[in-house]
Amino acid sequence: MQKIVYLIALFISINSFAQYKGTGSVTQGPASTTVTNLYSCSGGRLSGIGTIKATDNSSWIVPAIVNFTNTSFPFSSDLNNVCNGNNYTTVASALAALNGSDIVTVDADGEVITAYVFADNYFEMYINGTAVGKDRVPFTQFNSSIVRFKVKRPFTIAMLLVDWEENLGLGSELNGGFAYHPGDGGMVAVFKDASNKIVASTGNKWKAQTFYTSPLTDLTCPTESGTSRLSNNCSTQNSNDGSKYYGLHWSRPVKWMSTSFDDSSWPSASTYTNTTIGVDNKPTYTYFKGIFDDASNDAEFIWSSNVILDNEVIVRYTVASPVSIFNNKLPDLKIRIYPNPAKNSFLIQGIEGLSNNKNYKIRILNGIGENVYVSDDFNEKIELPLIPSGVYFIKIMSGNDQVIQKLIIE
Numbered sequence: 001m002q003k004i005v006y007l008i009a010l011f012i013s014i015n016s017f018a019q020y021k022g023t024g025s026v027t028q029g030p031a032s033t034t035v036t037n038l039y040s041c042s043g044g045r046l047s048g049i050g051t052i053k054a055t056d057n058s059s060w061i062v063p064a065i066v067n068f069t070n071t072s073f074p075f076s077s078d079l080n081n082v083c084n085g086n087n088y089t090t091v092a093s094a095l096a097a098l099n100g101s102d103i104v105t106v107d108a109d110g111e112v113i114t115a116y117v118f119a120d121n122y123f124e125m126y127i128n129g130t131a132v133g134k135d136r137v138p139f140t141q142f143n144s145s146i147v148r149f150k151v152k153r154p155f156t157i158a159m160l161l162v163d164w165e166e167n168l169g170l171g172s173e174l175n176g177g178f179a180y181h182p183g184d185g186g187m188v189a190v191f192k193d194a195s196n197k198i199v200a201s202t203g204n205k206w207k208a209q210t211f212y213t214s215p216l217t218d219l220t221c222p223t224e225s226g227t228s229r230l231s232n233n234c235s236t237q238n239s240n241d242g243s244k245y246y247g248l249h250w251s252r253p254v255k256w257m258s259t260s261f262d263d264s265s266w267p268s269a270s271t272y273t274n275t276t277i278g279v280d281n282k283p284t285y286t287y288f289k290g291i292f293d294d295a296s297n298d299a300e301f302i303w304s305s306n307v308i309l310d311n312e313v314i315v316r317y318t319v320a321s322p323v324s325i326f327n328n329k330l331p332d333l334k335i336r337i338y339p340n341p342a343k344n345s346f347l348i349q350g351i352e353g354l355s356n357n358k359n360y361k362i363r364i365l366n367g368i369g370e371n372v373y374v375s376d377d378f379n380e381k382i383e384l385p386l387i388p389s390g391v392y393f394i395k396i397m398s399g400n401d402q403v404i405q406k407l408i409i410e
Contacts, residue, residue, distance in 0.1 A: 017055050020219035024229070024248035025054035027214075031062045031169030038068050038138050041083035047138035050168030052247070060249045062169045064162045064212060064312040067124055067131070068138055076125075076133035076145035077102045079116060080284040083137050089287045091116070094146060104132040106151040112194050113155075115147040116291045118284070119187040120277060122162040126257035128155050139164040144284045153321045154367050154391050154406075157200065158257040161187050161303070163311045170245050171214030171311050180242030182215055184308045186277035186301040188292050191319065200319045201299035208269035210304040212312035214247035222248060228267045228305065236308045256314055259391055260408045262340045263316045269302035277301045318406050320393070321367050337394060341408035345383045348396070363395040364407065384409065 020026055031050030038047040050062050067073040078086035079094045088094040095114075103112060106127050115133070117123060124134045125147055133147030163185035166173035175181035191200040210229045216222065221234035229250070255261050274293075279285040279301075285292065292299050304310040336349040348362075360378035363371055372387050392407045 017219065020222070020248075022222055022224050022229070022248065024213070024222075024250050025056050025058045025060065026219065027052045027054045027060065027169060027247040027249065029169065029244060030167060031060075033168060034061075039083075039136075041137060041141055044083065044137070044140045045164070045166055045173065047164060048166075048168055052169040054249060058249075060212075060247075062212065062247070063165050063171075064160065065252075066122065066138070066160070066162065067134055068122075073124070073131045073134055074102075074104060075136050076117065076147045078136065079118075079144040079146050080287060081136060081143040081145075082141055082284070083143065087284075089283075091288060091291060098146070098148070102146075102148055104130065104147075104149040106130045106132070106149055106155070108150070110151040111153075112148060112150050113191055113199065114193075115149075115189055115191045116144070116288065117147060117187065117189045118142075118144040118279070118288075118292065119161060120185050120279075121164040123187060124160040126158045127151055129158075129255070129258040138162075142282050142284050144288060152367070153199070154318055154393075156259045156316065156318045156391075157191070158261075158314065158316045159187070159189075161185060161313045161315060165214075165311060167215075167242065169214070169247055170242055171212075171247060171309065172242055172245075176238060178238035178240055180215065180239040180245070182236050182238075182308050184277065185303050185310065185313065186272055186279075186307055187303065187315070188299050188301045190291050190294070190297075190299045198294065198297045200317060201294075201297055202269070202271075202302045202315075202317075203300045204268050204271050204302075206269040206302055206315050206317040207263045207266040208302060208304045208313055208315045209263075209266045210306075210310045210313055211250045211252055212247065213306070213309050214311060215242055215245035216248065216309070217245060219246055226267075227265050229310075231306045231309045234306075234309060252314065256316075259318075260341045260410065261316075262408070264336065264340060264405070266316070267305065269315055270305045270307070271300040271302055272307055274301070276307070318391075321369060335396065335403050335405055337405055337407055340406075341410045342384065343410050345381055346407070347381055348378075348394075349380070359398060361397040363397070365393045365395060367391060 031052035035049035122135045132149040137143045172180040222231045304313045362375040364373035394407045
């Protein structure tokens with residue numbers, strides 16, 4: 001009888017795995033704990049690390065591979081952090097505690113940019129591929145951060161975001177009387193220059209890609225559309241028996257944090273309200289609503305399309321040069337530059353959506369708005385002039401329409 005029960009359970013398990021049609025590696029059940037706690041905070045939760053093996057025999061670190069113990073990766077400064085007593089209530093008092101040694105130099109002749117970040121739960125930030133700041137508290141209690149760096153515009157922001165988990169490998173925590181409560185994520189950030197002007201804030205113009213989804217009660221609900229890894233049809237119910245839940249894992253691409261990485265095919269970030277993320281009762285956020293909820297430039301919480309089940313997300317955004325040509329409100333067109341990064345030439349695809357007027361003008365501009373390529377006769381294939389490698393912008397104009405996209409030249 002026992003053997004029959006085992007065989008039935010095995011059949012059900014094999015059948016469940018076979019029902020999954022996506023590209024992720026599938027795990028089931030809890031991970032093995034390798035680090036019990038990365039960080040201790042009074043009233044906080046354990047920030048554990050674990051490993052788990054997937055059905056394709058690949059091994060995964062959960063909730064994510066992080067640089068928390070990497071001494072060469074700088075910690076962020078505190079905007080508000082009750083864990084170490086730096087629970088400032090104003091931006092001025094938090095900034096006054098800094099002496100300038102926290103500023104990470106990306107470009108020696110750049111400007112100082114100050115980033116204000118609230119992440120649920122953990123972030124690591126790169127600027128043009130350089131590590132500039134990581135969260136001081138992996139899990140709880142909640143904190144908010146300041147990251148300062150010196151860089152020239154344009155520059156690329158790339159951030160690893162992790163919604164931590166108590167039940168390693170099962171994307172859940174003890175909450176509300178349930179042993180397996182799927183927690184939610186969310187990150188909001190504002191970037192200001194030395195004159196206190198906002199140069200970037202989180203919103204749907206950012207890109208966001210998912211790399212770990214859990215807990216899943218079955219494998220028929222997640223789907224994929226292009227590069228979008230979707231789990232919005234999956235249950236987010238609390239449970240007291242989630243030990244057999246599934247997880248999906250994807251490898252991070254090489255050099256995802258670099259300026260040259262092409263994120264054009266990634267999904268746009270999804271945005272969430274303060275109420276959805278649940279921050280209106282958290283002083284570490286509400287003290288600084290003047291920053292995050294600026295009346296003229298309200299930063300939005302961003303994540304992937306599922307703020308509850310997606311636990312590891314990478315977001316990216318490029319801050320353009322402070323030149324008027326980049327300040328136009330552009331139509332949302334599906335222009336694709338391929339390949340990007342480019343070497344000697346590239347193709348422009350989807351340009352037929354720009355306008356019925358076929359008199360297209362092409363401009364390639366460097367970071368300070370200077371033309372390095374000009375053509376008033378459109379060709380799908382553009383042969384590049386001999387110009388230095390770096391970040392450029394391609395501007396396509398037709399009638400009153402125009403679109404600008406980032407172009408990386410190797």
